[in-house]
Amino acid sequence: MRWYKCELHTHTKHSDARHGLEELVDKAWNMLNLDALAITDHNTITASKEVNICEEKYPLTFIPGIELTTFYGHIVVLGLEQYIEWRDLHRLNLEERVKEINKCGGVVGIAHPCRVGDPISTGSYFTYHIDDYNVFDYIEVWTRTASVKDIENKANMALWTELLNKGYRITGVYGRDWHGGGSEVDENIYTLVNSPTSDKASILEGIKQGNVQCSSGPVVNIQVLKAGKWEDLFFGDEIVSKPLTFKLSWDLETIKGAEKYKKVKLYVNIESNKGSLARIEKSDSEEPFNIDYIEGLKWIRLDVHTIENNQHKMLGFTNPIYFN
Ligand SMILES: [Zn+2]
Numbered sequence: 001m002r003w004y005k006c007e008l009h010t011h012t013k014h015s016d017a018r019h020g021l022e023e024l025v026d027k028a029w030n031m032l033n034l035d036a037l038a039i040t041d042h043n044t045i046t047a048s049k050e051v052n053i054c055e056e057k058y059p060l061t062f063i064p065g066i067e068l069t070t071f072y073g074h075i076v077v078l079g080l081e082q083y084i085e086w087r088d089l090h091r092l093n094l095e096e097r098v099k100e101i102n103k104c105g106g107v108v109g110i111a112h113p114c115r116v117g118d119p120i121s122t123g124s125y126f127t128y129h130i131d132d133y134n135v136f137d138y139i140e141v142w143t144r145t146a147s148v149k150d151i152e153n154k155a156n157m158a159l160w161t162e163l164l165n166k167g168y169r170i171t172g173v174y175g176r177d178w179h180g181g182g183s184e185v186d187e188n189i190y191t192l193v194n195s196p197t198s199d200k201a202s203i204l205e206g207i208k209q210g211n212v213q214c215s216s217g218p219v220v221n222i223q224v225l226k227a228g229k230w231e232d233l234f235f236g237d238e239i240v241s242k243p244l245t246f247k248l249s250w251d252l253e254t255i256k257g258a259e260k261y262k263k264v265k266l267y268v269n270i271e272s273n274k275g276s277l278a279r280i281e282k283s284d285s286e287e288p289f290n291i292d293y294i295e296g297l298k299w300i301r302l303d304v305h306t307i308e309n310n311q312h313k314m315l316g317f318t319n320p321i322y323f324n
């Protein structure tokens, strides 16, 4: 298993982007060093059909996709090579459509749920009526380039946390919503999927399982002490063993430029449905730490922070580890 750098939300000239498919793929490979790239044009899959031209030139994993762009919200579908009807969607029938897509093997995510909608960008704000959010595989928690200061991303994070607190096991991802033409590759932010291989099916399975973290630098791994032995723990997993003794390790190699954090203060906040449970500094991260089990604890998540000019800055977050 290793971490693969993925970008799950991109556009080409086949919809409204400024770059064509080849330019996008070239930047994905040469500037962002991506392992996997999803092409998710608005309401069309024609670019995905031309991807074979790029497959010969770039050793990237290509994931076909589409962004169903509607008045009530934007939905990204990954993994299907077929067009998906969106024109008949209204506020009440999305859930049924998503179930049909799931049956066909499509992986479905809510795009930028808290982006400003009407009158700035009609449909960008998610207003569909959903009874059961379990139909969705993932939700974009970070979008575009302004990773954390951005008010939109704060609202997305709050929404995701609320869904997790309600018991939904929905994967949180990053989506660049890459349209080209600007400073869109200034920040190396990735959805990292932990997977045995970089093939399309494994990456999509990793997303569904929640074996995912998002980061603009440091990558974290966690182990759990089970019957006196350290075992790798994967995000999205469920744990039943107690006591809750863990060990963190830091990876500053996977993301280019993350070496700069070697000399910088890093820490992880253990967030949960019961609030913040602990703060683990990088310096003592190889030391085991305990979390007291609280009645009703449903999940924990690792939020990665640094301190820059006396300001706390969030650099990444993992998906939850769940408790039964
Ligand atoms: Zn969109």
Ligand SMILES: [Zn+2]
Residues within 6 Å of the ligand: 009, 010, 011, 067, 111, 177, 178
């Ligand atoms: Zn988009």
